[in-house]
Amino acid sequence: AQRVTQPEKLLSVFKGAPVELKCNYSYSGSPELFWYVQYSRQRLQLLLRHISRESIKGFTADLNKGETSFHLKKPFAQEEDSAMYYCALGTNAGKSTFGDGTTLTVKP
């Protein structure tokens, strides 16, 4: 069975501080990990995929198979990063299992 755990419901940092949103997963197969973001009054949207090894809006995430983690990081948080973030685990069949999300608040 697939499971995604985001241990922090709420995370608050000051502008310019580093931020790390934690994500742990459990899956017996080869994992495909994603981060989705939902800004206030907007729809849920894909932020980044682990296989792309890309940086989007200054965010990066590295898949650590040993620790079964896919934490999302940004060295200097901005106020516009305040949003709800969901980690998701996908399969080759296209199905994704989502964590319960972390609400990030970046204070001025």
Added chain:
Amino acid sequence: EAGVAQSPRYKIIEKRQSVAFWCNPISGHATLYWYQQILGQGPKLLIQFQNNGVVDDSQLPKDRFSAERLKGVDSTLKIQPAKLEDSAVYLCASSSIRDRGPYGYTFGSGTRLTVV
């Protein structure tokens, strides 16, 4: 490209009534998903379609929920009869199978259902 369209945006019904939601995916996206998102939780998959066939409906409460995707394009999700615990946001998403390997979803704006 146009996004995933969903309607209605909001719906309030009494328990035991029926309700239907509509989704129009991105043109050319063969895979369509319905997710249920209860307040404070992440989205939970209800059903996955590939073209007009069901791939996964293992978490769909089939005694009250039904979904169809005629002609492999639009989809409707129905609840009959609704219960209080069905209050949630119902999200539709679509993705392309053109790219092999992992891919992300494009979500609609969702339908917020309140059962009173």
